[in-house]
Amino acid sequence: MYELKVITSFSAAHQLKEFEGACENLHGHNWKIEVYVTSKNISEAGIVMDFRVLKKHVNAVMADLDHKFLNDLEAFKDQNPSSENIARCVAERLSVSIDDPEIKVSRVTAWESENSCATYYP
Numbered sequence: 001m002y003e004l005k006v007i008t009s010f011s012a013a014h015q016l017k018e019f020e021g022a023c024e025n026l027h028g029h030n031w032k033i034e035v036y037v038t039s040k041n042i043s044e045a046g047i048v049m050d051f052r053v054l055k056k057h058v059n060a061v062m063a064d065l066d067h068k069f070l071n072d073l074e075a076f077k078d079q080n081p082s083s084e085n086i087a088r089c090v091a092e093r094l095s096v097s098i099d100d101p102e103i104k105v106s107r108v109t110a111w112e113s114e115n116s117c118a119t120y121y122p
């Protein structure tokens with residue numbers, strides 16, 4: 001199995017409802033997002049996919065999150081924009097966007113601070 005990983009980031013605001021803690025107040029994070037894709041096979045050129053192509057898919061998803069109030073987005077209408085749900089949302093959107101049966105989005109990690117992250121495995 002081959003695995004590629006790209007790291008990106010976005011800045012946004014959120015507010016977690018039904019949660020008692022610092023995140024119930026409106027505030028922002030600079031999220032660092034790690035995306036992993038896997039494939040059993042590589043092309044004749046020896047690659048899973050071009051990193052530039054992968055980054056283009058990832059950046060398109062980030063563009064919809066960057067500098068937004070996440071609670072207002074359709075994706076978080078019925079669920080809190082927690083790092084857990086952000087990781088899942090990014091993974092699901094990327095899977096649709098990449099749309100290649102050979103290439104699976106295997107993991108997305110959302111870092112909301114230097115020491116805290118949530119990972120989603122589709």
Ligand SMILES: [Zn+2]
Pocket residue numbers: 014023027028029112
């Ligand atoms: Zn927060």
